Amino acid sequence: MVLTLALCPLLTYLIGCDAIGSPYPTVPRPFPSPTLEAAVMATPTRDPTAQPRRSPTAVPSPPRPEDLADYPAAIVTYLNDTAGDVDGLRAMLEGWETLADVTDLLRVDVDDDGEGELLLIIVGPSEEYVVNRTGDLLVIDIHAEKYALAYQATGDSLLTDPALLEVDDINSDGHTELAFTSTSCGAHTCYTRVHIVASGKGTYKDLTDGGIEMSYVEPRFSDWDNDGVLELMMYGGTIGSIGAGPQRARTEIYRWDATKYALSETIYDPSNYLYFKVLDANQALLDGELERAGMLYEDAIQNPSLQIWMDENERDQLTSFSHYRLSLTHLLAGDIDSAQVVRDELLAQLPDSVYAQVVAVLWDAYLRDGDLRTACEEVGTFAAAHPETADMLSDYGYGNPTFTSEEVCPLTLF
Numbered sequence: 001m002v003l004t005l006a007l008c009p010l011l012t013y014l015i016g017c018d019a020i021g022s023p024y025p026t027v028p029r030p031f032p033s034p035t036l037e038a039a040v041m042a043t044p045t046r047d048p049t050a051q052p053r054r055s056p057t058a059v060p061s062p063p064r065p066e067d068l069a070d071y072p073a074a075i076v077t078y079l080n081d082t083a084g085d086v087d088g089l090r091a092m093l094e095g096w097e098t099l100a101d102v103t104d105l106l107r108v109d110v111d112d113d114g115e116g117e118l119l120l121i122i123v124g125p126s127e128e129y130v131v132n133r134t135g136d137l138l139v140i141d142i143h144a145e146k147y148a149l150a151y152q153a154t155g156d157s158l159l160t161d162p163a164l165l166e167v168d169d170i171n172s173d174g175h176t177e178l179a180f181t182s183t184s185c186g187a188h189t190c191y192t193r194v195h196i197v198a199s200g201k202g203t204y205k206d207l208t209d210g211g212i213e214m215s216y217v218e219p220r221f222s223d224w225d226n227d228g229v230l231e232l233m234m235y236g237g238t239i240g241s242i243g244a245g246p247q248r249a250r251t252e253i254y255r256w257d258a259t260k261y262a263l264s265e266t267i268y269d270p271s272n273y274l275y276f277k278v279l280d281a282n283q284a285l286l287d288g289e290l291e292r293a294g295m296l297y298e299d300a301i302q303n304p305s306l307q308i309w310m311d312e313n314e315r316d317q318l319t320s321f322s323h324y325r326l327s328l329t330h331l332l333a334g335d336i337d338s339a340q341v342v343r344d345e346l347l348a349q350l351p352d353s354v355y356a357q358v359v360a361v362l363w364d365a366y367l368r369d370g371d372l373r374t375a376c377e378e379v380g381t382f383a384a385a386h387p388e389t390a391d392m393l394s395d396y397g398y399g400n401p402t403f404t405s406e407e408v409c410p411l412t413l414f
Contacts, residue, residue, distance in 0.1 A: 056085035175200020188240035245397020274306035320353035379409035
């Protein structure tokens, strides 16, 4: 879609509170796409046979409504009373302090009818810090010389710190989509939710099942797989609290599946924490990537430069777990000799570890019955009776995944 928009200098986007001593974190406000960077207002392209509209009429600006929920009606009323005086509307909204940025009032062909609708991001007055400001996204259309609200992003509750991200045919279906964000901040962390709404032909449909959320995120659209359809790229995911445990950022890639944008891939940033090396090895094993899993478990065992999070006991716990998992990985790959070597290393180097008992249970059952799945089931029984087998991988903060006794030897491997 080509936006018919006039050029003007872009005001700096708000990036959060800069008050000295503020208890709030910085608000991550997304920058607009290149197609919106210099956009303000322009007269839309119209059917040359259409009847000319009335010239704008100057009328006094009404007072700002006390309740933000009353803003849309007041805005529509003003446009109808003034025959579409957009300059007056901008002045009125700026007087109300309800435009966070110059690009929060645009004329864009949102519904693919060949004419420009008014697209607004409005916010209520904020008493301090400019965080958690409630707001809304509005699309105002005109039919038969009458302005009316065509779309309103909020449902039962207002958006928090809304911002426009993109207006384009994002999923290459021939119709326009709206992408916008809402951001809320607590004492330590800000969470941003991305909304994508299909707006072509006057219909508005949520394509994100209520929004896609991540902490401290930098959202953008990119054709990641070069198929001509833009993916939503969400980069961030850290949490600003020691209780969240060790942290590493990640990129989540959401692809269009013909009905909605759904998570298709997660890429974690490199980390030198031993814990994350083990997590990556676990995931590779679950994905059936036995060679990669083996290499990662081997690195967790052999690499002394990998950092620990809390205390040195953590290193013994994670390396004993990695010995057990590496032995299991070799068994799954059919390399009995290598599996036995790793088992013997664990029994010799960390004989008091609970995972020395786990690997003994695994091997005793495997040598007795010759069936690895049955051996894995016996490991699960042992793990359920000894909670410490799972606890050692569960105590890494609320920002990291849990670990259960069923995951010690996952039956999904078979």
